[in-house]
Amino acid sequence: MHFTSSMSFDGVREQLFTLDGTPGVLWTPEGATGTRPLVLMGHGGGQHKKAPDILALACRIVAECGFSAVAVDVPGHGDRPVDDEYDRIATENRARVAAGEELAPLVAGFQALVARRTVPEWRAVLDAVQRIEHVGPGPVGYWGVSLGCGLGVPFVAAEPRVRAAVLGLGGALASAEHAARVTVPVEFLVQWDDERVPRAQGLALFDALASAEKTLHVNVGRHGEVPAFERDSTLRFFARHLA
Amino acid sequence: MHFTSSMSFDGVREQLFTLDGTPGVLWTPEGATGTRPLVLMGHGGGQHKKAPDILALACRIVAECGFSAVAVDVPGHGDRPVDDEYDRIATENRARVAAGEELAPLVAGFQALVARRTVPEWRAVLDAVQRIEHVGPGPVGYWGVSLGCGLGVPFVAAEPRVRAAVLGLGGALASAEHAARVTVPVEFLVQWDDERVPRAQGLALFDALASAEKTLHVNVGRHGEVPAFERDSTLRFFARHLA
Numbered sequence A, B: 001m002h003f004t005s006s007m008s009f010d011g012v013r014e015q016l017f018t019l020d021g022t023p024g025v026l027w028t029p030e031g032a033t034g035t036r037p038l039v040l041m042g043h044g045g046g047q048h049k050k051a052p053d054i055l056a057l058a059c060r061i062v063a064e065c066g067f068s069a070v071a072v073d074v075p076g077h078g079d080r081p082v083d084d085e086y087d088r089i090a091t092e093n094r095a096r097v098a099a100g101e102e103l104a105p106l107v108a109g110f111q112a113l114v115a116r117r118t119v120p121e122w123r124a125v126l127d128a129v130q131r132i133e134h135v136g137p138g139p140v141g142y143w144g145v146s147l148g149c150g151l152g153v154p155f156v157a158a159e160p161r162v163r164a165a166v167l168g169l170g171g172a173l174a175s176a177e178h179a180a181r182v183t184v185p186v187e188f189l190v191q192w193d194d195e196r197v198p199r200a201q202g203l204a205l206f207d208a209l210a211s212a213e214k215t216l217h218v219n220v221g222r223h224g225e226v227p228a229f230e231r232d233s234t235l236r237f238f239a240r241h242l243a
Helices: A052-065 A084-098 A103-129 A152-158 A172-179 A199-208 A229-242 B052-065 B084-098 B103-129 B152-158 B172-179 B199-208 B229-242
Strands: A002-009 A012-019 A022-029 A038-042 A068-072 A140-145 A162-168 A186-191 A214-219 B002-009 B012-019 B022-029 B038-042 B068-072 B140-145 B162-168 B186-191 B214-219
Touching: A012 A052, A012 A103, A022 A052, A022 A103, A038 A052, A038 A103, A038 A152, A052 A068, A052 A229, A068 A103, A084 A103, A103 A152, A103 A172, A140 A152, A140 A229, A152 A162, A152 A172, A162 A229, A172 A199, A186 A199, A186 A229, A199 A214, A214 A229, A229 B229, B012 B052, B012 B103, B022 B052, B022 B103, B038 B052, B038 B103, B038 B152, B052 B068, B052 B229, B068 B103, B084 B103, B103 B152, B103 B172, B140 B152, B140 B229, B152 B162, B152 B172, B162 B229, B172 B199, B186 B199, B186 B229, B199 B214, B214 B229
Parallel strands: A038 A068, A038 A140, A140 A162, A162 A186, A186 A214, B038 B068, B038 B140, B140 B162, B162 B186, B186 B214
Antiparallel strands: A002 A012, A012 A022, A022 A068, A214 B214, B002 B012, B012 B022, B022 B068
């Protein structure tokens, strides 16, 4: 793990790093020492580790909960090199949708492919970050919607350090098998008028989660229109399960 | 409106009253003066105006938000006389369910019948309570699940003073027509394993609400097992929309 920069603002310390070629960012409370809960965050498709929704939520996790947060670029996103195979598949998929094919199964297949790389990458990030003194081996949460859900469900299923997860804007086609192995508390977001994930697919993924405690939050609006008050709910959820 | 008793505890003043023969209870902050938001609460089937979930939530509405809260007994419940017609229907319905008929349509028919009485009764309660100096004509919220939803949806649809409502554990069979006239923000509760309201019925009632802002909270468990943290969410919802 190699840190490339460090800056502080509003009580939050932000450190950029690379780990085996994966660019990432770690947020911790300024001046923090000792072990604390950590939230790993998975960004959406076409976004990156410091996309506005990731950055805003990470800062609140640090400032309001005193936890740390970490995010890395998904292959083919952010500061990572273009991935020729993913690019070819994405181009193919766009052409297939234009020709009338359904979007959801194509997205599902693509996310399953990417998850085979991100699950081990994210587990390695946890290993490395938890060795830092002011992060330490505390309880871990996961946050990710859309692509961050498609990649997050297999990650949460595979990683026993994760104790609670906020997921959503994803469907059962991509993730139902992995969801059946998720047993930690989950808060799951569905947009009632999601133009990318059919309503029934989102409900079916919530249903497929094996968690004894799981809560579904449905709001009116399209894929990108999750209301701001859900961010407050996310913070309370993590505070309840990780603090 | 005739007050029959008054007591105070933990900063909450509780006054029992009757209004045209309807027994009710008003909770306000101890020593309060002037207008404040008011939440009208509808109790569940077989319960009454001071059932534990009503009382607990009312006290928090008063103590934590500084609002007032009011609840009355539904006909045939609590301190109201036995209603022979309702009793006869309830007995008939039990026999029909025992003979294999579906429960939901029978409940729906019964609630529609009762709502024809409770909607005008509750509107009269609002009129009377809002004339009290330490309640006043402030913004009004409604809270009610199960029977409190079946009676609440037509009430919220009919009463323009209501600005926000928490509803749930009810189905579209009973309430979809009225729901299409509800336009205020709604937080709607569904229990994923509800043995009384089929899952699809609950989702269909949420869908039928005409509100531009509506949020569905689904939790794992049976009809009576809404988790305690939903009460926190209810308080925040009313604080956001009525304060």
